[in-house]
Each structure stands twice: as structure tokens, then as C-alpha cells.
Amino acid sequence: xxxxxxxxxxxxxxxxxxxxxxxxxxxxxxxxxxxxxxxxxxxxxxxxxxxxxxxxxxxxxxxxxxxxxxxxxxxxxxxxxxxxxxxxxxxxxxxxxxxxxxxxxxxxxxxxxxxxxxxxxxxxxxxxxxxxxxxxxxxxxxxxxxxxxxxxxxxxxxxxxxxxxxxxxxxxxxxxxxxxxxxxxxxxxxxxxxxxxxxxxxxxxxxxxxxxxxxxxxxxxxxxxxxxxxxxxxxxxxxxxxxxxxxxxxxxxxxxxxxxxxxxxxxxxxxxxxxxxxxxxxxxxxxxxxxxxxxxxxxxxxxxxxxxxxxxxxxxxxxxxxxxxxxxxxxxxxxxxxxxxxxxxxxxxxxxxxxxxxxxxxxxxxxxxx
Amino acid sequence: xxxxxxxxxxxxxxxxxxxxxxxxxxxxxxxxxxxxxxxxxxxxxxxxxxxxxxxxxxxxxxxxxxxxxxxxxxxxxxxxxxxxxxxxxxxxxxxxxxxxxxxxxxxxxxxxxxxxxxxxxxxxxxxxxxxxxxxxxxxxxxxxxxxxxxxxxxxxxxxxxxxxxxxxxxxxxxxxxxxxxxxxxxxxxxxxxxxxxxxxxxxxxxxxxxxxxxxxxxxxxxxxxxxxxxxxxxxxxxxxxxxxxxxxxxxxxxxxxxxxxxxxxxxxxxxxxxxxxxxxxxxxxxxxxxxxxxxxxxxxxxxxxxxxxxxxxxxxxxxxxxxxxxxxxxxxxxxxxxxxxxxxxxxxxxxxxxxxxxxxxxxxxxxxxxxxxxxxxxxxxxxxxxxxxxxxxxxxxxxxxxxxxxxxxxxxxxxxxxxxxxxxxxxxxxxxxxxxxxxxxxxxxxxxxxxxxxxxxxxxxxxxxxxxxxxxxxxxxxxxxxxxxxxxxxxxxxxxxxxxxxxxxxxxxxxxxxxxxxxxxxxxxxxxxxxxxxxxxxxxxxxxxxxxxxxxxxxxxxxxxxxxxxxxxxxxxxxxxxxxxxxxxxxxxxxxxxxxxxxxxxxxxxxxx
Numbered sequence: 019x020x021x022x023x024x025x026x027x028x029x030x031x032x033x034x035x036x037x038x039x040x041x042x043x044x045x046x047x048x049x050x051x052x053x054x055x056x057x058x059x060x061x062x063x064x065x066x067x068x069x070x071x072x073x074x075x076x077x078x079x080x081x082x083x084x085x086x087x088x089x090x091x092x093x094x095x096x097x098x099x100x101x102x103x104x105x106x107x108x109x110x111x112x113x114x115x116x117x118x119x120x121x122x123x124x125x126x127x128x129x130x131x132x133x134x135x136x137x138x139x140x141x142x143x144x145x146x147x148x149x150x151x152x153x154x155x156x157x158x159x160x161x162x163x164x165x166x167x168x169x170x171x172x173x174x175x176x177x178x179x180x181x182x183x184x185x186x187x188x189x190x191x192x193x194x195x196x197x198x199x200x201x202x203x204x205x206x207x208x209x210x211x212x213x214x215x216x217x218x219x220x221x222x223x224x225x226x227x228x229x230x231x232x233x234x235x236x237x238x239x240x241x242x243x244x245x246x247x248x249x250x251x252x253x254x255x256x257x258x259x260x261x262x263x264x265x266x267x268x269x270x271x272x273x274x275x276x277x278x279x280x281x282x283x284x285x286x287x288x289x290x291x292x293x294x295x296x297x298x299x300x301x302x303x304x305x306x307x308x309x310x311x312x313x314x315x316x317x318x319x320x321x322x323x324x325x326x327x328x329x330x331x332x333x334x335x336x337x338x339x340x341x342x343x344x345x346x347x348x349x350x351x352x353x354x355x356x357x358x359x360x361x362x363x364x365x366x367x368x369x370x371x372x373x374x375x376x377x378x379x380x381x382x383x384x385x386x387x388x
Numbered sequence: 389x390x391x392x393x394x395x396x397x398x399x400x401x402x403x404x405x406x407x408x409x410x411x412x413x414x415x416x417x418x419x420x421x422x423x424x425x426x427x428x429x430x431x432x433x434x435x436x437x438x439x440x441x442x443x444x445x446x447x448x449x450x451x452x453x454x455x456x457x458x459x460x461x462x463x464x465x466x467x468x469x470x471x472x473x474x475x476x477x478x479x480x481x482x483x484x485x486x487x488x489x490x491x492x493x494x495x496x497x498x499x500x501x502x503x504x505x506x507x508x509x510x511x512x513x514x515x516x517x518x519x520x521x522x523x524x525x526x527x528x529x530x531x532x533x534x535x536x537x538x539x540x541x542x543x544x545x546x547x548x549x550x551x552x553x554x555x556x557x558x559x560x561x562x563x564x565x566x567x568x569x570x571x572x573x574x575x576x577x578x579x580x581x582x583x584x585x586x587x588x589x590x591x592x593x594x595x596x597x598x599x600x601x602x603x604x605x606x607x608x609x610x611x612x613x614x615x616x617x618x619x620x621x622x623x624x625x626x627x628x629x630x631x632x633x634x635x636x637x638x639x640x641x642x643x644x645x646x647x648x649x650x651x652x653x654x655x656x657x658x659x660x661x662x663x664x665x666x667x668x669x670x671x672x673x674x675x676x677x678x679x680x681x682x683x684x685x686x687x688x689x690x691x692x693x694x695x696x697x698x699x700x701x702x703x704x705x706x707x708x709x710x711x712x713x714x715x716x717x718x719x720x721x722x723x724x725x726x727x728x729x730x731x732x733x734x735x736x737x738x739x740x741x742x743x744x745x746x747x748x749x750x751x752x753x754x755x756x757x758x759x760x761x762x763x764x765x766x767x768x769x770x771x772x773x774x775x776x777x778x779x780x781x782x783x784x785x786x787x788x789x790x791x792x793x794x795x796x797x798x799x800x801x802x803x804x805x806x807x808x809x810x811x812x813x814x815x816x817x818x819x820x821x822x823x824x825x826x827x828x829x830x831x832x833x834x835x836x837x838x839x840x841x842x843x844x845x846x847x848x849x850x851x852x853x854x855x856x857x858x859x860x861x862x863x864x865x866x867x868x869x870x871x872x873x874x875x876x877x878x879x880x881x882x883x884x885x886x887x888x889x890x891x892x893x894x895x896x897x898x899x900x901x902x903x904x905x906x907x908x909x910x911x912x913x914x915x916x917x918x919x920x921x922x923x924x925x926x927x928x929x930x931x932x933x934x935x936x937x938x939x940x941x942x943x944x945x946x947x948x949x950x951x952x953x954x955x956x957x958x959x960x961x962x963x964x965x966x967x968x969x970x971x972x973x974x975x976x977x978x979x980x981x982x983x984x985x986x987x988x989x990x991x992x993x994x995x996x997x
Contacts, residue, residue, distance in 0.1 A: 168911035191861050192905075259862045293961060294906055295856035314848075315968070337858065337905075361859060361901075385857035385887070385902060 019053075019083025020107040021060055023075065025118065028104055029096045031062040031075040032089075034224055034247060038071035039064040039089045047132045050086035053106075054130070055079045063136070064089060069217050070136050071224065073247040081107075084130040087114055095123055137250050139241035144234040145179060149244075150227040151199045155186040156218045158197045158347050158377055163215045164190035174212035174254035176261070181208065187261050188215075193340045194261060194380040195347070211240055212258055217251030224249060265380060266363050269356035271329030273302060274369055277353045281345045283321045287311045288338040290319040296339040297384050302332045302357070311338075334360045335384040341366075344379040360386060398516050401463060401493040402541060408490045408688050411548065412439025412537060413557035415491050417689070419532050420565050421481035422488065423447035425468060426530065429588070430573035437579065438551030439537065439558050446531040451503040454521070457511055461499065461518065463489045478684060481644065486688070488532075492516055494544065495537040501530040515540045559583070563599060564645040567638045567672065570595035592672060593623055600636075609718050611673060613708030617681065618701055620708035622673035627659060627713065627974050628720035631667040638672040641682055646693050651675070654702035658709035661843065661936065662974035673705065710970065719830075719973035719982035808967045813959040819950040821959055828986035834954065834962065836975035838947035841965040842906055843976045846939035849885050857887035857902040864900040864913050865893070872920040873898065879923065882938055888916060906946055915945040940976040 032051070040048055043066070052063040059077035063070065085108050095116065096104075104118045108127075116123040155177075164172035169191070176187040185198045221242050225231055232243045235253075242249040287298045291311045301308040307325050312318040334357060345353065350368035357364045366379045395403075409415050416433060423431045426449025436442035452460060459465045466485030469478060491497060493516035502508030508526035512519045538544040548554065555578060562576050566586050576584040589595040597605035608623035622638075639651050655671045663669065683694040695701050712718065811823040821832040849855040868876065873896035876883065883890070887904030903912035922941045948954070954962070966972045966981070973982045991997045 166909050166911065168914060189861060192858050194861060261861075264861050292856065293965075295858070297856045335856075363859075363861065380861070382859040382861050382902075385854070385859070385889070 019055060019085060020081040020105075021055060021077045021079045022103050022105050023060065023077035025096065025099050025101050025104055027059075027075045027077065031060070031073055032093050032096055034073040035062045035064040035071050036089060036093055037223070038066060038069055038220065040066040047086060047128045047134075049088060049090070050128055050133070051089040051092060052084065052086050052130060052133045054084040055082040063133075065134060065136070067134060068214060068252050069220060070250040071220060071247070072136065072249075073224075075246075083108055085112070085114055085127045086130055086133050087125055087127045091125060137236050137239035137241070137252075139234045139236035139239055139250060141232050141234045141241065141243055144232040144243075147184070147201060147231050147233055149225045149229045149231050151184070151201060152225075152231065153222055153227050154375060155184065155197050155199060156222050158349075159186040159188045159195040160215045160218050161343055161347060162188035162190065162193055162195035162379070166190065171212065171254060171256045171258060174214055174258075175218060176258045177211045177213055179209045179211070187258070189259075189261060189380075192337070192382050193344065194265075195344070196261070196265070196378050196380075198376040200374050209235060210258070211235065212254040212256070213240060214251055214254060217249065220249050220251075264363065265378070266356070266358060266365060269358045269362070269365060271302065271332055271357040272327070273307065273329075273355045273357075274326040274352055275307070275323065275355060276325075277345055277348055277351055279323050280353065281342060283309050283323055284338045284342050284345075286321055287319055288342070290317055291338055292316075295384060296337045297335055298338045299333060299335050299386055302327055302329065302334075304328055304331075329357070332357055332360070333386060334364065335386040336364075336381060337384055340381050344381065347379075349373065349377070397463075398493065401489060401516055408486050409494060409537075410544070410689075411557060412443055412554050413561040414689055415439070415495075415534060415537060416443055416445065416558050417561045417565065418482070418487035418491065419443070419445035419534075420562065422532075423449055423530065424565070424569060424572065425480040425482055426450045428529070428572065431575075433558075433562055433574070433576045434580075435555065435558050435576070435578045438554035440548060440551055440554060441535065443534040443537070443558075444531065446529065448527065448529040451526075451528050451530050452501045452509070453503045454509040456503075457499055457501050457509045458518070458521065461489055461492055461511065461513060465489075479642070479679065481690070483685075489516070491532075491534060491537075494541050495539065496535045498533040499530070500524060500526055500533070502526040502528055504528060564638065566599060567592065567595060568640045568643055568645045568674075592621070592674065596623065596672065604633075608670075608672070609712045609715075611708050611712040613704070613711050615704040615707055616700065617678050618704040619676040620673060620705055621676070622671070624655065624672070624709055624712060625670040626718055626720065627662040627669070627978060628980050630659070630663045630669045630978075634670075635668050636670040636672070640674045641684075641693055642676060642679065643674075644684060644690065644693070647691050648693070650698060650702055651705050654705040655709045658706045658713060661940065661976050662713060662971055663978040667978070671709075673709075675701070675705070677701065713974065714971055715973075719984055720980040808964045810960045810963050813956070813963060815954055815959060818953050821954075821963065823963075825984075828984055828988075828990070831983045831985070832963070832966065833950075833975070833979075833981050833983075834952070835947050835950050836979055836981040837962060837966045837972075838907075839943045839975050840969050840972060840981055841962070842943035842946055843939050844969045845906070846886055846942055847935065849887075850882055850935040850939055854885040855887035855904045855906075857889060858905045859902040860900070864903075864916075866898045866900065866913065866917065868896045868898060868917075868920060869924075870896055871924040872896070872917070875920045875923040879934075879938060882935070883916075886938075886942060888912075904946075907948065909948060909952065910946060915942065918945040943976060 035051055039051065043049055048066060054061045054063070056074055059075050059079065061072055061074045063072035065071070099118045099121060102119045104116060107115050109115065111129040112127050114125045114127050116125065156175075160175055163175055167173070172190055178185040178187075183198050183200045185196065187194065187196045189195070217240075224247050225242065225244055229244045234241050234243075238253050238255065240251050240253055284298065287309050288296055290313055291298055292313045298309055298311045301310070304327060305324060307323050307327065309321040309323075310318065344366050348366065348368050350371045352369040354367045354369040355364060360383055363380050363382055366381070368377055371377070408418060412435070416435070416439065420431055420433065423445060426447060428447035428449035430448050432446045434442075434444040456467070464485040466483060468480045468483040474483070488499075492513040496515075497513045499511045499513070500508060502525070505528050506525060508524050509521065510524035511521050538548065559576065562574065562584070566572075566574050570589040570592055573588050574584070574586045575582060584599070586595065586598045589598060593605050593608065593610070596608070605623075607626060607629055609626055611620055611622045611624055613620050637652060639646055639648055651673070652671060655673060656668060659669050681696045683696070684690055686692055686694045811825070814822045815834075816822050816831070819834060821834055821837075823830055846855070876890070876898055880890075887902065888900060889902040890898045890900040893899045900912070900916065903916075904910070919938075919941050922945070923938070973980065975981045988997070
């Protein structure tokens with residue numbers, strides 16, 4: 019294998035792939051980056067066995083071939099090289115020489131045969147989706163996934179693809195985020211996928227919003243593809259819990275609150291709230307909400323806010339950090355909160371949002387102690 | 389003919405003697421106490437054949453002139469009190485004027501005494517009758533020589549045990565007094581062989597070092613606490629040492645060694661949740677309480693006292709011991725040297741005498757289930773102490789073994805809410821947190837530590853209130869075994885206070901609607917299942933015991949496990965939470981949460997010293 023590439027292109031390609039390479043691994047070849055020659059240049063690939071990323075950059079190929087090189091060293095070298103063309107050549111299966119101006123490097127790689135093969139996903143009947151729509155779904159839901167390992171299914175984001183819309187749902191069993199966006203002519207039929215959030219983060223990072231994406235499902239993998247870059251991820255198996263049944267339809271107490279003021283009050287309360295539960299109390303009354311928090315060994319705090327509320331008085335407890343996280347993702351200045359009773363789920367939605375998307379978050383209350 | 393007659397004086401004396409002097413050891417005790425009441429700075433005790441053949445106690449006290457010496461041998465003759473009112477708050481060991489005549493009435497006794505150096509008095513008494521009085525020169529002080537003890541009391545003689553057994557009892561009695569008066573030079577010989585030499589010691593720890601060895605003395609934790617008018621000082625066993633060696637009990641009230649099952653139980657209660665059930669710690673405690681708050685005139689040998697108010701006294705003891713267990717130095721140490729060596733005093737000799745298990749204490753049933761656990765009742769200052777103990781350098785509390793303790797401890801009481809400074813922490817093997825301390829390297833077991841934190845939090849919820857409880861979006865449905873379902877029903881109300889709200893769903897199925905969330909990785913379903921399995925068939929008597937059992941079980945199941953990687957933030961908050969617990973150095977199974985590797989030990993291993 020022999021090719022010449024500009025330092026910029028090499029760095030660009032490495033930056034795309036590097037994040038998919040695990041920092042600690044028991045399989046040495048996973049710390050390497052796979053370099054293969056193509057018709058127009060070279061393809062760089064990396065994987066941690068859960069997610070695989072691959073991207074193509076232009077280069078002058080003289081002799082076709084493939085090799086793997088330690089990703090960290092190659093990235094460091096590329097960063098320090100003079101801005102001149104970089105000549106890369108292999109000698110045998112493992113030795114790689116790299117020359118740039120007067121700088122010369124010889125690196126020991128690992129034969130490409132040892133690099134895991136990418137999952138096979140057929141893009142023949144793929145969905146075609148605007149990257150911007152996907153970005154919007156991901157950024158509004160992925161925060162709500164569970165990080166606790168006892169229910170692996172909740173460690174993923176549910177992605178429902180339908181002919182005319184798609185929806186993402188994430189929850190940790192205490193709070194939930196759900197968003198729908200309409201799509202025009204998705205392509206393939208309906209499908210429900212449970213996707214690791216790490217993969218969605220990569221998708222958001224690697225595909226610019228203006229690109230169109232092809233998405234296809236393999237047996238238990240999912241592939242995302244743009245003309246130059248592709249991302250593959252393992253899917254999480256199993257039925258997602260019946261989230262639709264727990265979304266309340268009969269919450270009759272509705273409050274419209276200025277998001278910034280609400281966040282401010284909650285942030286003040288959380289200072290004095292318990293480190294473990296962040297428990298705060300909200301007391302809703304006509305036109306007004308009072309916040310209070312009491313933590314043994316620490317102290318207490320109160321605050322209040324004028325709001326639009328006409329329902330019956332209600333006292334309800336929440337984990338303030340759940341509320342704050344949701345508010346951070348709310349796209350509008352005012353938010354709409356609905357309640358039923360101190361034991362029932364509350365919902366938070368954007369108020370006066372003109373976007374065609376639909377967004378709803380849900381929080382389960384904390385038990386109040388009198 | 390009248391059937392009731394007044395007994396002859398010698399018979400009455402023999403009966404009285406039976407109360408005070410029941411065996412050689414009690415004669416030795418009375419004689420040493422007389423010596424100490426006479427202001428002796430050195431007491432020599434010689435025993436022959438376990439006391440059966442003879443007992444000799446010599447002192448350098450005030451001595452007596454001839455008239456006093458003769459008077460002292462009469463019943464109810466004493467120099468120690470004058471009026472009945474003097475009985476309240478009496479400070480001397482004796483005051484009844486009974487001991488000497490009682491001993492004299494059942495033995496051959498020679499009293500040799502001098503108030504000044506020079507002409508002294510020797511009085512020989514046989515079976516209570518003065519046989520001879522003569523002038524005999526002597527240094528200032530008194531020697532009492534007792535032979536043929538109980539020779540004229542066949543009933544008593546029959547009950548004398550072997551010389552070996554009597555000797556043990558004598559040795560225990562001498563040790564008890566030696567601990568109560570560390571400043572007095574004492575020697576003890578048996579059949580002419582010196583078995584114990586105790587130089588005057590500045591502290592109880594130094595005296596214990598002289599009796600049982602410096603290493604033992606240094607392994608004990610200092611207790612020093614004042615609660616209202618009661619001051620509790622002394623030394624107690626480190627929880628990690630309990631059960632590994634002979635149990636020793638020494639309880640003194642205002643300098644008087646006593647037996648008191650209630651105080652022992654109170655001190656043991658302070659160990660609860662730090663040592664496995666059934667183990668009993670060694671305790672050397674001295675109480676100083678106002679003289680009018682205690683009645684010592686209860687027992688002829690004064691082995692028991694009566695407190696005007698028993699409950700606050702026991703509370704003071706429990707609080708003082710708990711406080712001592714709450715400091716870092718109570719954690720298990722690595723290596724032969726212990727952290728807090730400063731208090732023991734230098735130059736302690738090798739152990740002069742090794743006592744067997746303590747015989748002088750009645751077996752009391754400290755079952756640990758009565759008495760109420762109250763985490764908030766523990767002194768607030770503990771958090772602040774730990775903060776200093778753990779985080780600051782050269783803190784005075786580590787040196788506060790005996791002298792400085794009181795002031796520092798009192799001063800720290802008001803500042804519980806102080807921020808706790810967290811040193812840089814490193815996680816080792818995903819199991820231990822390590823940090824550097826002024827005195828050495830400290831390791832924390834993350835599971836044990838978290839268990840202790842959760843235990844106290846759960847205990848707080850069970851005793852007074854409830855935990856925060858997170859309602860679940862998707863209720864958990866648990867299919868339980870019959871036994872587990874039964875355990876759930878038994879503890880349902882308590883589970884609810886801990887944050888598990890559930891309802892039966894027919895059969896052995898339980899639907900859980902809300903769960904506590906003690907930390908972000910908490911796996912509620914697994915915790916509940918494992919807790920129910922552990923509680924299966926459990927029948928704990930008493931509410932407090934049931935609470936402790938449940939809190940300990942749930943804490944164990946809910947705590948982060950060994951092998952979990954902690955973020956720096958998690959390590960810091962665990963450190964702070966641990967520092968705020970009342971007993972941070974011990975987990976709920978009696979294991980250590982904290983292990984200390986002193987610099988001395990490291991330096992020794994690297995050959996630096």
C-alpha cells in the first residue's frame with residue numbers, strides 16, 4: 019500500500035474516527051485505526067465493537083492495500099506534522115512508514131485481517147431521513163435515558179419509524195422525554211429500534227444537519243450512511259416498556275410558567291436540597307407557585323413565583339434535578355406543566371411552539387414527608 | 389426462760405466479718421484500701437499460698453500511734469468519718485470501721501505501725517483478742533500481717549478454694565485497685581516471688597501498659613467525655629480487636645472499683661453495629677460524678693454503688709464510648725504500631741503479669757436489644773471531629789489522648805455543619821479509596837463505607853420519619869416465594885418508611901409503586917428481593933432490633949459494591965457522607981471501613997527506621 023495525502027485531510031479523517039476508538043481495551047487491534055485504499059482516496063475506520071465509524075477522505079493512491087496503525091500515535095503525529103503532503107507506505111503486513119517534509123516515522127501496525135469486520139447492513143431498502151430531523155430528536159430525548167444497568171432496555175432510546183413521522187422516547191423509569199417529528203416519504207416500512215445513546219451522539223457529531231442520511235437495519239445492527247461517512251451500531255434487544263400507557267391523559271391542573279424564572283427558582287432550591295434526592299416541594303395555588311425545601315442537618319429555603327394557574331391547590335414533591343434537566347431542553351420561553359395528584363405523573367411541554375414537532379416530558383413525583 | 393439473747397461480741401464480729409471478708413482476696417482488698425486511705429504512695433503486697441497461709445500488706449502511709457492502733461482494732465472505730473452526714477459524699481475507700489476488726493476476728497493478725505519514723509507499735513491479735521502489745525521500731529507507715537485466716541471459722545475454712553484459685557482472686561483484686569490508683573507504686577509477690585511491679589504511672593494507659601503490656605495498652609482507644617456533671621474517661625477496645633483476646637472490664641466510680649452490669653451494658657450498647665453480635669468489648673472506664681449523686685454505702689465490700697439517677701449516667705457512658713469509637717483513630721491499623729501511641733507514656737516495661745479472664749465481673753445479659761438507637765442523639769461534634777481528624781494536618785485531636793481531650797471535644801460540639809474538607813482521593817481496584825493523611829495512608833472500603841452511610845440514614849428513617857421515595861413510571865412486579873412474601877407482609881410498614889411503597893397483587897405477587905433512591909446506581913428491584921430473602925424466617929424480638937436488622941440488611945444490599953468505578957465526584961460525596969456518620973470507622977457487620985497505614989510502618993518497611 020502506498021498513498022500521499024494532505025496533512026489537513028488526514029487530520030480531518032482521523033478526527034471523525036478517533037472518538038469511536040476505545041481508550042481502554044483488552045483487544046489490542048481495537049486501539050488501532052484501519053486504513054484502506056479506495057477509488058478516490060482512503061477510508062479510515064475504528065470501532066469499539068458496539069459502534070463502528072468509517073469515513074472516506076481524498077488521497078493519491080499509488081498502490082492499493084490496507085493496514086491498521088495505533089490510532090493515538092497516528093493522531094499525535096498528524097497534529098505535529100508540518101503542513102505538507104504526507105506519504106504513507108507499508109513494508110510487509112505490519113510496518114508502516116510515514117514521511118512528511120524532513121520528518122520520518124516508522125510505525126508497527128497490526129495486519130488488517132485481525133481488525134473486526136463491520137456488521138453487514140443492506141442499504142438497498144433504506145429509510146431516507148433529513149439529518150436535521152434526526153438531530154432534533156436526539157438532542158431533545160437522549161438526556162433522559164437510564165444510566166443504571168439493572169434494566170438494559172432503558173439504557174437505549176426507543177426510535178419509532180413510521181411512514182409519515184418518527185418518534186424518539188427515552189426514560190429512566192422516573193422521568194421520560196418523547197418527541198415526534200413529521201417526515202416526508204421515509205421509504206422503508208415501520209420499525210421500532212432501541213438504539214444506544216452513544217451511537218446517537220456519534221450520529222449527531224458526524225453528520226452535518228444539512229445532509230440526507232440513509233438508515234438501514236441489519237439483523238441486530240443499525241447503519242447510518244452519508245456519501246462519505248457511515249456509522250454502525252448494535253441495537254438493544256427486547257420490548258420497550260409500554261410507555262404510552264403511562265403518559266397521563268387526564269391531568270386537569272395546568273400551569274403556564276416562564277421557563278427562565280422556574281429554572282432560577284429551582285436552582286436556588288436545589289442548593290439546600292438533599293444531595294441524593296434533590297427533593298423539593300411545589301405548592302400550587304391560583305396565580306402562584308411556592309417552592310420549599312427542608313433538609314435535615316442542612317437547612318431550608320423558600321421561594322415563590324407568579325404563574326398562570328387556575329386549578330385546585332396542589333402540593334407535590336419532585337427531584338429538582340429532573341425538572342431542571344427537562345427545562346434545559348424545552349425550546350420555548352414559556353412551559354406548560356400539567357398535574358393531577360401528588361402521586362401522579364406530571365407533564366411538561368413547550369407552550370406556544372410553532373415547530374411542527376411535538377415534544378412532551380414527564381416526571382414522576384417524589385413522596386412528600388410532612 | 390427467754391429464747392432471744394444478744395450474741396456475744398466475738399460471735400457478732402465473726403458474722404460481720406463474713407460479710408466483709410469472705411476469702412483472702414477480700415482481706416487483701418480491704419487492707420490495700422486502708423493503706424491508700426492512709427495516703428500511701430507505695431503499697432507492697434505479699435501473699436503466701438494464695439493467701440491461705442498468709443497475707444502481708446505494707447504501706448508508707450500516715451501510720452498510727454499506740455492509742456489509735458489499739459482503737460482501730462475495735463469494731464466501728466474509724467478515722468474516716470465522724471458523723472452520719474459524712475456518709476454522703478464520702479471520698480475514702482473505707483468508712484465503716486469494720487474491715488480491720490473483722491479480719492482480726494477470724495485470723496492471727498499483727499499490726500505494726502508508726503506515725504513517725506522510730507518507735508512504733510506492734511499489736512498481736514488472735515481470733516479477735518489482743519494478745520500482746522509492744523514497742524517496735526518502724527519507718528512511718530503500717531504493715532498488717534495476717535496468718536491462719538479463718539482458722540477459727542470452720543464454716544468459712546471449708547469453703548476456701550485451692551491456693552491457685554485464691555491466688556487468682558487476689559491478683560484480680562490487686563489489679564483492680566492498681567487500675568483505680570495508677571499513681572501509687574504497687575508490688576505483689578506470691579510465696580516470695582515478685583510477680584508484679586507497678587511503678588507510679590501518670591495515666592491509666594500507662595498503668596495498663598505496666599500490667600498487661602505496652603502493646604495492649606496502646607491498642608486501646610481513649611474515652612474522654614463530659615456530659616452534664618458526669619465525666620467519663622478511660623480506655624476501650626478498638627472494635628476490630630474485640631473478641632481476639634481476653635475480655636477485661638474495669639469500672640471505677642470516683643476512684644472506687646465497682647461492678648455494675650448496667651454501666652457495662654451501656655458501654656456495650658455504644659458498640660452496637662460495629663462488632664458482630666455476641667462479642668463483648670474490653671472496657672476500662674472511670675466515671676467522675678458529684679459525690680452526692682452516688683451512694684457507696686450499699687454493699688459491705690462496696691463492690692456496688694447506687695446512683696441517684698442511673699439513666700443519665702448510663703447515657704453518659706454510652707455517649708462517651710460512642711464518641712471514642714467515632715474518631716478515625718478507632719479504625720483498624722496495619723502493622724504492629726498503632727496510630728495514637730503518644731498517650732501511653734514512654735518507658736513501659738514488659739508486662740509484669742498476665743491476668744486470666746476477668747473474674748470479678750458478674751456475667752450480665754447485655755443482649756443489645758434494649759435501649760434505643762438514636763443517630764441524632766449522638767453528639768453532634770463527631771462530624772466536626774472527623775472532619776479535622778480526616779482532613780486537617782496536625783490536628784490536636786490525635787494527641788488528645790488523655791489531657792487535652794475534654795477541651796477540644798467540647799469546643800467541637802457546636803460546629804457540626806462545618807464544611808468537610810476532602811483530600812484528593814484515589815480509587816484502588818475499584819474497591820478502595822485511598823488518601824493521604826498527616827499520620828499516614830488511609831484506605832476506605834467503598835462498600836463498607838457506603839453501607840455505614842446508608843445504615844445510619846435508613847435507621848434515621850425507621851426511627852423518626854421516612855425516606856424520600858420516587859414514584860415509578862413502570863411499577864415493578866415481583867413474584868416472590870411464599871417466605872419472602874411473608875417477610876414483606878411482616879415488614880410492610882417499615883418498608884414504606886424506607887421508601888418502598890407496594891401493594892399485594894394476589895398470591896405472592898407484589899407491585900412496587902415507589903422506591904427510595906439513595907444513589908443513582910441503585911437497583912431497587914434487586915435490593916428489595918435480596919433484602920426479603922435475607923429477612924426470610926427472621927423473627928427479631930423488639931422493635932429496635934428489628935429496625936437495626938432491616939436497616940443493616942437494606943444498607944448492605946443497597947450500597948455500592950466493590951468493583952464499581954466511582955467518579956471523582958462520587959468519591960468525594962461518599963467521603964463527606966462517611967465523615968458525617970456517627971461511627972465512620974466501622975461498618976454494620978463489625979468490619980472496618982477504614983484501615984490506616986501509619987508512616988512509621990511504611991518507614992519501617994522501607995528500612996528508613
